Amino acid sequence: MAFVNPKKKEVQVKIVYYGPGRGGKTTNLEYVYDKFSSRIKTEMVTIKTHGDRTLFFDFLPFDIGKVNGYDVKIQLYTVPGQVKYNATRRLVLRGVDGMVFVADAMAVRREKNILSLKNLQENLANYKRSIFKVPMVLQYNKVDLAEQGIPILPVETLEQDLNSKLKTASFPASALMGTNVVATLKKIISLTMASIVKDLK
């Protein structure tokens, strides 16, 4: 849950990137870190395996300026996507304010996206949170791979699989190229801030 500090006039907001393994969650954060390096005063924290896979989480804090006179500190986290790391994934979700679900648009990953979204729903339920109530944005990553002849799921299929009940904003994207990475981030920040702005008096 976002913590509002009336003394420092500051609010800390936690946004978590979720999704199947090798889907591009860390790549999203790396792009943001690179793009906004002038605004980010600290180094991105990553806890990964020797094989460069996320083991626990990545963490990237940055300031977006003031809302209602409060300094807003956005804290971006990723979870490890691999199925076996569910215990650590659940820990990262604690106190989440907003979510980006990074789906892998490659046709071969269709099932993994659906399972990961279901896993997110279960893990949120563990904290008595509903997937339908936490602000969320979907990102269909790797759409650029179509140019290389790799079979990509049509957006309509991804929408049908993942967004038919959530009915939230979604972006076809390429985290590697940076396409729609910032648009995704802006959307989740605005949805998340809308959900807590009433508390900033």
Added chain:
Amino acid sequence: MSYTLGQEQLDGIENVLQQDLIDIGVSCVFLIDMAGNIIANRDNGESQHDVYSLAALAAGNFGAVSAMAKIIGEGEFSLLFHKGVKENIHFNKIVSDFLMITIFSNDISLGFLRLKVNEAVEKIKTALGAIEVP
């Protein structure tokens, strides 16, 4: 959804951190919630630590250790301590939703630190009152 503490509560907590810990020679202390948010922090003016990253990692670390405790049949390990060459970190849980993290050099003995931390924790519990993180 969000939660907050009042100005007086925050003043009270910062006073405890300053008087009970920083003034005895602790280099940096911060109170965080289990989501990794910083509630209050104080330092001796010399430490240049990135407290936001430390808070995120500390919450994750404590969460991981709690999960390990449950697997071996312990409710929880309420105290954690990491020893370094020059600096050490001490974690102490405060009620169910908060953690106090203290960074201190070898100039302070662990026993003395634990004593002072326990005193501070009791005062902070009183300052927090019956707050529940949603």
